[in-house]
Amino acid sequence: MLSGKTIAAPGPVADDQWLLAKYDENGDNIITVDEISEKRKQIFERMDGDGTGDVSFGEYRQLDQAKREMLLKARFNKLDLDQDGVLSGDEYVSYLGSFERFDQNGDGSITSEEIASPGSGDRSGWLSKKVKEDVSCLLWFCVRGSPN
Secondary structure (H helix, E strand, O other), X not given: OOOOOEEOOOOOOHHHHHHHHHHXXXXXXXXXXXXXXXXXXXXXXXXXXXXXXXXXXHHHHHHHHHHXXXXXXXXXXXXXXXXXXXXXXXXXXXXXXXXXXXXXXXXXXXXXXXXXXXXXXXXXXXXXXXXXXXXXXXXXXXXXXXXX
16 A cells, blocks of 8 residues: 555535545545555446456456446436426436526526636636636536637
């Protein structure tokens, strides 16, 4: 294993709590190299389906597909408001996702100021000014670099 040196734990940012949930094995709100190594060891053991101690591309792909399937199912369930296993047009259209988080003043519209303000889910506040200038977004897809 690697050393037990502590990796800086994130502050109480709601969007980053998944890091603590995933890696902080002992619940002390600190993620250590040992905790990350242990989690990666557990993941590797799950990937090694035939128990050979090595992971083939097929085994790696199988775990990746299982994770994607779980994500897809979770997204579908979020949209399927009556949980009947069928997504109606009304259910799909009515789901607004993070709209309320961005519409901070509750007026039913989202302005550029609301998108850029803290707490809106805009993570670009963590980026330097130079990096912000190089980021282009379309809906939820963002790329770094010139859009030309």
